[in-house]
Amino acid sequence: MRTLERHRRLQDIWASERGWKGWTSSVNHTDLGRMFLVTSFFFFAVGGVLAMLIRAQLATPHSAFAGPELYSQFFTMHGTIMMFLFAIPTFEGLAIYLLPKLLGTRDLAYPRLTAYGYWCYAFGGTMLLVSMVLGIAPNGGWFMYPPLTGPIHSPGINTDFWLIGITFVEISAMAAAVEITVSVLRYRAPGMSLDKMPIFAWYALVTAIMILLGFPPLILGSVLLELERAFGLPFFQVELGGDSLLWQHLFWLFGHPEVYIIFLPAAGVISTVLPVMCRTTLLGYGWIVAAAVALAFLSFGLWVHHMFTTGIPHMGLAFFSAASTLVAVPTGVQVFAWIGTMWKGRPDLRLPMLHILGFFATFVMGGLTGVMVAVVPFDWQAHDTAFITAHLHYVLFGGFVFPILAGVYYWLPHFTGRQRFFRLGEVAFVLIFLGFHGTFLAMHWVGLLGQRRRIWTYETSDGWTAINLVSSVGGFIMAFGLAIVLIEVVLCFFVGRRMPRNAWGAGTLEWAMPTPPPNYNFASVPHIRDRDPLYANPGLPVQIARGDGYLGTPRHDWRETLTVEAARGTPDYIVVYPANTRLPIVMSAVTGLFFLSLLIKVYWFTPVALAGVAVLALRWVWVLGQRQDRGPLDAGLGVSLPHAAEVDRAPGWWGSLFLLVADAVLFGSLIFGYAFLFTVAPGWPPPAWFEFSLLELGGGVAGALAAAAGMRLAIRANRRGGSAWTGLAIAGAGALVVLLSLAALLVRTPPPSGHAYNATLFVLGGYGVLHTLIPLLMLGFLAARVSRGFVSAARRAELPIAGLWVDYMAVVAILVLAVAHLPGVAP
Amino acid sequence: MLAGAGAILALVLGLIALAFTRTGPGTERVWIAGMGLAFPLTVLAALLAYGLFVGERLLPRQGADVVSVQAEGRQWAWSFAYDDAPGVVTEDVLHIPAGRPVDVAITTVDVIHSFWVPRLAGKLDAIPGHVNVLRIEADQPGRYRGASAEFSGEGYADHEFEVIAHDAAGWDQFLRGGTR
Ligand code: HEM
C-alpha cells in the first residue's frame, strides 16, 4: 500500500463528522483535547475577569463598586473557577491531546469516556456560569466551610450550585484520571518500557493517580454537605452529633494534594520543553520521576497544615509542620535538575524559554514563602491574610500558568500547523511578568500589615490604600498581557507560515507526525528503542508514514491500536475502538438532569434520570460485543496478537480496577468520617446504637462470600468450555441476599436527621446498596450476553470485569454490616 | 527569615543566569545529590528547629498568675467573660491586665470565626462545639486592635474588636466594676 493511499484509508476510518456537528459526536482525543483546552481557557478568562472585579473593588477604600454580598460571590467564583474549571481541565486537555502522541499510539484507552468527561465538564461549568449570571453564585469562599455554608446560615441555593455543580464537573476529572492511568500503563508503542517513557507521561501518570486518590474525599464531603442541606442529615451540626471540622479534614485531604495535582503536570511541561530549549536531554530523568512520586506521597500527609489555627494538638502541629517543610526536598530536586539541564545544554531565549524563566523566578519565591508559612508560629500570623493569597498565587500562577504558557507556545505549532507571525508574545510576557509581581508583591506586603483576605473593603485609616492601588494597577497590566496572548493564539489558527515538521528539533514522538495531526496520529505504530526516539532515529517519521511499523495495513473499517504489557512494553493485544457516536453527550446530558433535579429539588425526577443513566450505560457496553471467535490477528512486523475480547484482562477490567481504587478511597473517607465523629465530635455517643442482628449480619456476610465464589466458578467454568450459568446464578443469589441485609440496615436505622450517627449509618447503607445494585445489573447484563452468544471460552473478557465489581461489593457489604452491627453488641 | 529567603532566591536565580553564559558541569552528582538533596535538607532542618523552639514558647503553660477569660464569637460580634469577675460580660472589648499571661478560651455560637490580635499573639479559630485556648500577653498597657480572621459572611469585614490592657490599678478597678 502506498503512503498516500494508507493515509486516505486511515483518514476515512478515523475521521470525525464535519462541521460543528462533529464536535458532538467526536470521540477522538485530538478533537477532545482541543475542546478541553479551548473551554478551560475560556474559564481562565472568566476567572480573570472576576479577578479584575476583585482588584477594582479593593483598589480604593470604601469602594462603592460592589457590596459585601456581591464581593463574596466574586472571590468564591474566582477561586472555584480557577481551581476546578481552569487548572484541572487544562491538565486534562493537555494530557488528552498529547499522551497518545507522546506514547506512540492512536488514541486513549476509552475514547467515549473522554467525550463523556468533556461534556460533564462543559455542562457542569455552564451550571456554575448560570448561577453567576443570575447573581446567585456560591458565596462561602472556595473551601466552603460549614456551618457558614450549612442550611441554617446559607439557606439560599448559592451553595447548592457549588456542591452539585462541582461534583458534576469532578466526574470529568475522575474519568480523565482513570483513562490517563490506563493509557499510560497499557497504551504505548511496543518497546517503550517504563524507563523509556517520555517524562510528561510519568508526570501525567502520577497526577492521574493523585486525582484518583485525592478527589474522592471532596466528592464525599460535597455529598454529605448537600445531604445535610437538602434533607437535614446533620453531619456538620455540632448540636446533633456532627462536627464542622469533619468538612475541613475532608476538604483539605483533597485540597492539599490538589495543589500538587496542579503543579505536577506543569512540571511535566517544563521537563519536556526545557531540554529542547537548551538543545540537550533532561538531566536526572530517574531522579525526577522519583521526586514526582515522592511529592505525591508526601502531599497526602500534609492536609492538616491548612488547619493549624483550628486547635490541633501540639504534637500534631510539630509533625505536620516538619512534613510540610519536607516537600521542599523533592521540589528542590526537580528545580536543580532543571537548572543542571540548563548548564548541560545551551539555553536559547526563545519564547517558551522566557515563560520558563518566569516560572523559575516566581515559583521559587512562592516556595520560599511556602516554607515560611509551614512554620507554625509564622502561620498563626499570616493565616487568612492577603499574605496567604499572595503566596498561593506565586505557587499557582508561577507553578502553573507560566509553565502552561510555555507549553502553549511550544505546542501551538502542533495544534495549528502554523508558526506565530506577529511576535506579540514577547511583549505579552513582559507585561504578564511585571504585572504579576506588581500585584502580588504588594499583596504580600499589605498582608503583613494585617489586611485580611476576603474583606470587601477597608478604611482609609488602615493605611493600605497606596499598596492596594499598586496591586490593582499591576493586576490590570497582567490582564492586558494575558489578553495579548489570547489574541496571538487565536490569530495563529488563521495566519502564519506553515510549520516545517519538528521545528523545535525535539526528540519526542508527537513531532513524528504531520501538523496539524491526523486523527489517527501514526500511520503505523513504531517500535521504540530510545527515550528520545527522534534523536536516535531522525528518519522515524518517514518510516511511520511508510507503514513500516505495527498495524500499518488498515483492516476492515476498524480503528485499531495495540496495548503493551505495563512494565516492559511487549505487545499484548489488539484493541478496536468504537467510532463516532453521540452516546457520550446524551449520557452526560442525562447525568446533568440528575444533578439538576437535585439542584432545583424536583426529587421525583432523580430516580428517573438515574435509571436513564443506567440504561445508557448498558447500551454503552452492549455495542462492544463480538459474536465470533477471531483467534490471533496479524499486527505487522511478524507479530500476531489476540483481540481484546479474547483476553483475561481487557481494557474494561483495567478501567474498573482504577475506578474501584477511587471508589475505595471514597468509602475509606466515609469510614474515616465515621471514626472521626465517633472519637472527636462533642455530641457522642449517640442516644442509641443500632440494634445488633445476627441474622442480618451473618446472612449478609454469607451472601457476599457466596457471590464472590459464584463469580469465580463462572469464570473458571467458562474458560474450560463449560457453562457459566451455575456460577452466575450463585453470584446473583448471593448479591440478592446482600441487598436484603443492607436494605434491612436502611429500614432499621433510626431517623437519619436525628443524629450524625444515624445519618452516617444511612449513608453507609446507601453506599452498600448502590454497590450491590451495580453488580446485579452487570450480572443481568452477562446473562443476556451469554444467552445471545457473545461469550465463549475464547471471548471471555467480560466475565472478570463483573467479577471485580462483585468482589468489591462483597468487601463493602461485609465492612458496612460490621461497622453498623458491631458497636451495638459491645456492652 | 526574610534575609535567608532572599539569599536562596539570589542563589537560584544566579545559577540560572550563569547557565546562559557557560556550559558547566552537567552531572547528576553535583546538581541532584548536592543542590537538590543536601542543600534543602540543611536549610529545612535549621528552619524547623527554629520554628519548634519559638512555637514551644507560645504554648499556654500553667502558672500562678494566669488570668482566664472567655471569648465567644457570633455573626458579627464578640462577647467576653471573665473568671475573676463572674457575671461580667463585655461586648467587642476585651479587658486584660498588662504584663500578665492571659488564657483566652475561644468558642462560637454560630459559624467559624477566628480570634486574632496581631500585636499580642497568633490567631486561633472559634469552632462550634469546641473550645480552643490561646495564650496572649500585653507587655504595655494600651489599646490593641483585634479582628476575626475567618470569613463569616456579609458582616465579616467589620467583625473587629478591641483589647484594652490595663495597668494593675486599672485592672482592679475593672474587676470591681469600674470601667466597662
Ligand atoms: C489572572 C490573574 C489573577 C489575579 C489578578 C488574581 C487575584 C486574586 C485576588 C485579589 C484574590 C483575593 C480575593 C480576596 O481575598 O478578597 C484571589 C483569590 C484567589 N485566587 Fe486569584 N488571581 C489571579 C489568578 C489566579 C489563578 C491562575 C488561580 C489558580 C489557578 C487563582 C486562585 C485563587 C484562589 C484559590 C483564591 C482564593 C479564593 C477564596 O478566598 O475563596 N487565582 N485572586
Ligand SMILES: [Cu+2]
Ligand atoms: Cu497545603
